[in-house]
Amino acid sequence: MTSVLLERAPWETAPALPRLLGTGRKLAEHREAYGGIPLRTFAGEEGRARLIQEVTQAGLRGRGGAGFPTGRKLASVASGKKTPVVLANGCESEPASRKDKTLLTHAPHLVLDGAVLAAHAVGAEKVIICVERGGSLPERLERELAQRKGDPVKWQIARIPRRYVSSEESALVHFVNSGDGRPIAVPPRPYERGVDGRPTLVDNVETLGHIALIARYGPDWFRELGTQTDPGSTLVTIGGAVAQPNVYEIVPGMRIGEVLDAAGGATEPLGAVLVGGYFGTWVPMPEGWSMPLSHDRTGPGGVTLGAGAIFALPADACGLAETARITRYLAEESAEQCGPCMFGLPAIADDLRSVAFGRCGPATRQRLMRRIEMVSGRGACRHPDGATRFATSALTAFAEDLETHLNGWTCSGVSRDPMLPLPKARDRGWR
Amino acid sequence: MTSPSEDPPRLQVNPIACVAHGVCRELLPERITMDEWGYPIVDGSPLPADLVAHARRAVAACPTLALRVDGKLARRR
Numbered sequence: 001m002t003s004v005l006l007e008r009a010p011w012e013t014a015p016a017l018p019r020l021l022g023t024g025r026k027l028a029e030h031r032e033a034y035g036g037i038p039l040r041t042f043a044g045e046e047g048r049a050r051l052i053q054e055v056t057q058a059g060l061r062g063r064g065g066a067g068f069p070t071g072r073k074l075a076s077v078a079s080g081k082k083t084p085v086v087l088a089n090g091c092e093s094e095p096a097s098r099k100d101k102t103l104l105t106h107a108p109h110l111v112l113d114g115a116v117l118a119a120h121a122v123g124a125e126k127v128i129i130c131v132e133r134g135g136s137l138p139e140r141l142e143r144e145l146a147q148r149k150g151d152p153v154k155w156q157i158a159r160i161p162r163r164y165v166s167s168e169e170s171a172l173v174h175f176v177n178s179g180d181g182r183p184i185a186v187p188p189r190p191y192e193r194g195v196d197g198r199p200t201l202v203d204n205v206e207t208l209g210h211i212a213l214i215a216r217y218g219p220d221w222f223r224e225l226g227t228q229t230d231p232g233s234t235l236v237t238i239g240g241a242v243a244q245p246n247v248y249e250i251v252p253g254m255r256i257g258e259v260l261d262a263a264g265g266a267t268e269p270l271g272a273v274l275v276g277g278y279f280g281t282w283v284p285m286p287e288g289w290s291m292p293l294s295h296d297r298t299g300p301g302g303v304t305l306g307a308g309a310i311f312a313l314p315a316d317a318c319g320l321a322e323t324a325r326i327t328r329y330l331a332e333e334s335a336e337q338c339g340p341c342m343f344g345l346p347a348i349a350d351d352l353r354s355v356a357f358g359r360c361g362p363a364t365r366q367r368l369m370r371r372i373e374m375v376s377g378r379g380a381c382r383h384p385d386g387a388t389r390f391a392t393s394a395l396t397a398f399a400e401d402l403e404t405h406l407n408g409w410t411c412s413g414v415s416r417d418p419m420l421p422l423p424k425a426r427d428r429g430w431r
Numbered sequence: 432m433t434s435p436s437e438d439p440p441r442l443q444v445n446p447i448a449c450v451a452h453g454v455c456r457e458l459l460p461e462r463i464t465m466d467e468w469g470y471p472i473v474d475g476s477p478l479p480a481d482l483v484a485h486a487r488r489a490v491a492a493c494p495t496l497a498l499r500v501d502g503k504l505a506r507r508r
């Protein structure tokens with residue numbers, strides 16, 4: 001499904017932004033701007049159902065990567081027999097992304113209001129906020145929570161290991177239940193049986209922020225921006241060769257070039273843009289300039305915003321070397337529970353390295369393609385699928401460079417300093 | 432988000448439980464091939480009636496109980 005074009009040009013929508021950011025860090029500022037949580041508007045069984053209905057009508061889709069319709073997930077969790085639990089996913093393990101940490105810093109109470117409303121909608125009494133351990137964020141959230149008196153939920157903060165896959169939803173459930181931050185085999189999925197065996201709503205923190213706004217302003221207001229199938233606004237982290245790398249609130253349907261312009265535009269000629277972070281897709285530039293970005297898969301490569309990390313790669317950098325380095329990182333981040341992930345990802349990373357550094361022939365390329373095909377879809381979680389999507393897109397986007405490399409020439413880009421970010425602090429254990 | 436349990440039976444592997452013993456391939460080559468690391472690649476399409484009994488035998492023979500036959504689809508390839 002390709003995304004429907006914007007009904008309004010981006011410059012017309014600009015005054016309507018920001019919706020999420022800039023709502024005030026302090027509880028008093030937040031209440032001043034937004035008032036209390038509109039729980040009374042959605043009182044009783046009828047009210048809960050109406051809240052779910054409104055989120056569904058708004059067409060909100062998850063901002064944690066997969067873009068799943070949030071209203072449908074709320075309805076599934078609410079239909080369980082036991083009292084559900086809500087997990088707010090603020091881990092943001094994606095190294096190229098900063099949007100969730102930025103949101104939790106600049107508008108924590110919008111997220112917390114959204115979590116209270118989501119809990120109300122599904123009938124949950126407890127909300128667990130999941131953030132990566134370390135840094136000042138967990139303590140800051142503790143302090144903000146202490147300010148909030150009278151919330152009708154029990155709050156808890158879970159400090160999650162700093163590992164790429166520990167923020168996957170079954171891994172969060174596993175960690176909360178037993179202190180082990182590795183994904184578990186599904187079914188049952190968290191929405192069926194998660195924390196303490198209860199139906200568990202796992203929502204990205206940005207998704208919860210949007211719920212807080214939809215509950216106040218309604219689905220029609222939400223749909224004033226964005227596309228038919230991906231309405232609203234969305235946070236992106238724009239990095240690489242742009243004038244002002246930062247987190248921006250954009251509108252689905254904007255073209256890649258317009259999104260880069262939001263960050264001050266490219267600072268040098270670009271070779272490609274990585275859309276959707278390290279589970280994402282490389283889009284060659286300048287051809288990709290006019291591709292619209294949304295949570296709908298677009299074009300033959302199936303490009304989506306995913307978790308919203310966008311990275312501009314200069315023309316004289318080597319996309320293959322960058323991909324090889326990041327694939328190695330993703331391989332190291334495997335939970336090493338599933339054979340195809342544990343053995344396949346390092347093998348793919350090795351092949352990519354050989355390709356990037358010009359020590360192989362066409363046979364290596366064939367083996368690489370075969371391995372990618374072999375590993376995809378065979379893990380308990382989607383880690384191998386994301387990593388192989390990323391690797392596959394590099395082989396397509398950098399096809400010409402690949403020929404050069406396979407002919408024994410190394411490009412000049414491999415001598416440039418690596419650009420795609422890796423986390424500074426990583427945990428090695430799972431507890 | 433629910434998948435009806437009256438779906439046709441399928442063979443599926445829990446990749447976390449599987450440690451590549453390879454017994455299943457011996458018993459059900461019609462549905463199982465091996466990758467280069469010795470892990471099974473399982474064809475999860477609906478099982479025809481004449482394979483269901485064989486599939487159940489493979490399920491019972493797996494030393495780590497990593498296989499299952501049922502209609503509930505865990506992962507789509």
Ligand SMILES: Cc1cc2nc3c(=O)[nH]c(=O)nc-3n(C[C@H](O)[C@H](O)[C@H](O)COP(=O)(O)O)c2cc1C
Nearest residue numbers: 062063064089092093165167168169203204207382
């Ligand atoms: C390996 C892996 C890592 C993930 N990391 C995150 C993450 O850091 N933050 C997040 O919100 N979702 C992450 N997800 C997606 C979650 O599993 C889940 O789908 C999401 O939190 C649901 O929220 P949403 O519907 O609001 O997007 C990850 C998924 C995978 C497979």
Ligand code: SF4
Nearest residue numbers: 335337338341379381
């Ligand atoms: S697919 Fe990889 S990361 Fe996911 S559970 Fe299996 S081994 Fe762990």
